[in-house]
Amino acid sequence: MEQKTLIEVRDLTVGFPSEKDGIHTVVDHINFDIHEGEIVGIVGESGSGKSMTALSIMGLLNKDAVIMDGSVKLRGTDILKLNHEERRKIQGDDLSMVFQEPMTSLNPVMRIGDQVGEVLKLHTKLSDDEIDLKVAEALTSVGLKKPEELMKSFPHQLSGGMRQRVMIAMAIINQPDLIICDEPTTALDVTVQAQILALLRKIQREKGCSILFISHDLNVIKEICQKVIVMYHGTIVEQGTVEKVMYHPEHDYTRKLVASMPEQLTEDIPKDPLIHVKDLNIYYRTAGKIFTSKKDRMVYVKDLSFDIYKGEIFGLVGESGCGKTTVAKALTGLNTDIEGTMDLGGTMPQMVFQDPFSSLNPAMKIGKILEEPLKLAGVTDKAERRKKVNEMLLDIGLDESFAKRYARELSGGQRQRIAIGLALMRGEKFIIADEPVSALDVTVQSQILKLLIKLHKEKGLTILLISHDLNIVRHMCSRVVVMYLGRIVEMADVNELYENPMHPYTRMLFESVLTDKKKTDTDKITVNEVRPLKRDQEMCAFYGRCRYAQDKCQEKALELRNIGTEENPHLLRCCLRIGKDE
C-alpha cells in the first residue's frame, strides 16, 4: 500500500554552542520519513538525541539549542524555515505532543477543562459551549469517566494515569496529523502503561493520525510501532520495520540493546531462613495537631509474613503505593512503628536506593562516602579504610581513581555501582535493592544487574530486590512475592508464579507486561480506576478492580493459603482459583 509522506526529515543537525569547544552536536545529520497513519518509534539511551529530534520537529527546542543544518518538511513545506507566527499555527493544530511527566506537564492552577479546551480556543472559531462539548467528548474518548466533573477539577486531584490521559485528550482534541509522544509511559505503573499504549493504538486506528513514539524501552516500541529508528550518540544507526530491526538487528549497538537482559539464574538454594518476618504490621502516623494530642495511626502494611533464605535473591513486586518501599524501610529500621515479628538473623540490612543521582552527597568525594560506614563500624586506621575502599571499588567494577572524584563526575551507572559498594562496605550479607535500575538506561541496567548477580555469587549475598519491572524480577529472583495495597496477595517460586499466576491482580500485572514473546492484545484490558483508599478495611482490597469480584469478596479478606505443595509452596490470598473455577 502506497502511503503519503507526512513528515520528511533530512540532514537534521542540532547542537549546543559551548564556550570550550565550539558546538556540541546532539543530533547529527539524521534522515527519516513518517507516512500518514503510521506509528514510528525512536529508541535510544538518554543523550542519544531522540528527545531533541522530537522537540526540533515540534519547534520547542530550548533557546540554547541551535538547528545547524537540514530540513523538516510537513507535507512538502519546510517548517524549520517558518517564522515564529507561522510556526505557532502548526503547533497544536497539525502537530501535538504528549510529554513524559504527566505529574508536572499540566498547569497546576488551571482547571482541566480550560487547559484542554485552550487548543480549540486558539485554533478554531468554536464558541465556548461548543468547545466544552468537544472537551467532554475528547475526555470520554481517552477513557475518562464523568467528563463534566473532571473539567472542573485541578490537575492535583487526578492520578498519574488520569493526567496522562488528559494530556492525550489535549493532544488529540484538534485532530492533529502527527502526535509526538515523548516517553509517555515511562513515569507510569505497568498496568497503567498497558492501558495508555492500548489507548494510543485505538486513537491512531480511529483518527488515522500518525504517531512518533519515543522510548528507551524496547518492549514498548515493539508493542506499538510499525517502524523503528535506533539512535545512538545523535545518529541513526539503524531503521526499518519492527520485525527487521528487533528480531534481525544488523548494527552492533542494536544487538546490544536487544540482548541487554542478563541470563536467568538457575540455582538450588538450601531452605535456610536468614530473614524471618511474621504477622508484621507497619504503621504511619500523620502529624498531630497542636491543640489536640490525637495522632492518626494508619496501618500501611498488614499481615506481612515471609522468609528470605540465605543466599537467595528474593523479589518483591507491586504497583506504586502498594507498600514495597515501606517494607524496605521497616527492615532497615528507618520505620520503627511496627508490630509483629521481624527476625533479621543478626544482619544489618543495607539499602541501595532508586535514584543514584540524588542519593549520593554531592559535596563529598566518593572515597569519603565509602569510608563512612567503616568509621561507624569503628575502623579507626585511615590506611586500612583506604585499602578497603579501594578493594570495594575494584569489586564493583570501577578503579581506585574513583575515590578522588565527586558524584557529579560520574555517570548514572557508575553512581549506582557506588551505591551498591556503599551497601556492602561493612561486609553485610543482606542488602535491599529498591528499584536499583529503574532510573537507568537499558544497557546500563543490564550491567548493574550483572554486577548484582556477580556479587551475589562471589560473596554469597542475600538480596531483597524490589522492582516494578516483572521481566527483571523473573531473570534475577528465585522466589517472588506480589503485594497489593499493603498486603501480600501471592507468593511462590519464580517459575511457578510466572507460569501459573493465580491471583487476579498478579494476572493483571502479567497481562500488562510487554514481553518479547508475543504481542498481547492490550485492547482487552479493561480496568476500573477506582482504588479503595482505606487500607485497614476488612474486605478484599482488590475488590474494586477485580474482574472476578463476587459479593462474598466484600465481606472479608481471606488469609493466605497454600495451593502448592509442601515442598514448593504457592501462597494465595483469593477465594478463586482462576483457570480451574472459571
Added chain:
Amino acid sequence: MRKYIIRRLLISVVILFFVAFVIYALMRCLPTSYVEAMARQKSMQPNSKSYEEWMEQLSAMYNMDGSIIQGFFQWLGQILRGDFGDSWKWTVPVIEKFNDTVWLSFIMGVISFALEIIIAIPLGIIAATKQYSVTDYIISIIALAGISLPTFFFASLLKLVFSVRLGWFDLYGLVGKKYLQLSPFGQFMDKAYHLVLPITVLVVISMGSLMRYTRTNMLEVLSADYIRTARAKGLSEHKVVYYHAFRNTLIPIVTIIGESLPGLFGGALITETLFAIPGIGFASYQSMVSGDIPFSMFYMLFLAILTLLGNLLADVLYAVVDPRVRVA
C-alpha cells in the same frame, strides 16, 4: 478552611502573650528609664525632695516598683480591661497619640507599597523573559542598588540633589510655609508635594527585593514542564507568560505581600525622622528613647498582631492562588 483559620487565631493569642512579655521585659531592662530621668529632673529643682524620695514616689505611681513579672501582669490586667493608659512622654491617652500619627504613616505605606508592586512585578517579569539581555542586566542592577543603598544615605542624596541643588522640594516637613493660607485642595496638594521625596525613598529601597524575587520565580516557572505544554499548543509568548506562567509566579509572591502588612502601618522610622514627617515611626522612636512604656508596648504589640495577621493572610491568599493548597 474556617477551622484552620480559627486554630491559627488561637495559636496567635498564645504567641502574642509571650511576645508581649518579652517586649515588656526588654523595655524594663533598657538603660533609659523614664522614671529615673523624671526623678533626676525633679530633684534638681530648688527645695525639692531628694532623688531617692522622688524615685520611690514616681515608681509607685508608674507601677515600676515591683518586679518585671509583677509589672507585666499589672500592665496586662489593664490592657484586658481595655485600658491602654496614657503615654508618659506626651501625657495624652496612648490611643489618641497613636491615632494622631498612624494614618499619615499608613497613607505613605500604602502609596509606596502600591508603587512598589506596580513597578517591581512587571519589571521582574520582563527581566525573566529576557534573561541575560541588556534589559535584564539594567533591571538587576537597579534592584541590587535599591537593596544595597542605606536609607539615610539615599534620603540625604535625594535631599542634596532635589532640595539643595535644584530647589524643587522643601528640605523637610509635611507642610510648606504658606500652608494655612491655602484652600483645602491646596493644602492637600501641599502635603502630597512634601511626601514625594519620602515616598520615592521608600519605594526605591523596598522594590529591589520584590523585583528579584519575581524574576527568580518567573524563571523557575518558565522552565516548568507545563509551560512547554502551553507552548506546544501554539500559544503566543504573551499568553504563555501572562496567562500560564503569571498565576504560578504569584504563589510565592503572595507570601511577601502578606508579610508586608505590618510595614503599611508600622511607619518608616529612618525616613520619617530624616524628613521630619510626624508619623508613627517617628513617634515610636521618640517613645522608646524616652522609655515611655505604655506607648512603646502598644505600638510593638500592634506590630506583632499585624505580623501574625499578615502571615495568616499570606496563607489564606496562598490557598486562593494555589488550588493544591485548598484541599488540605
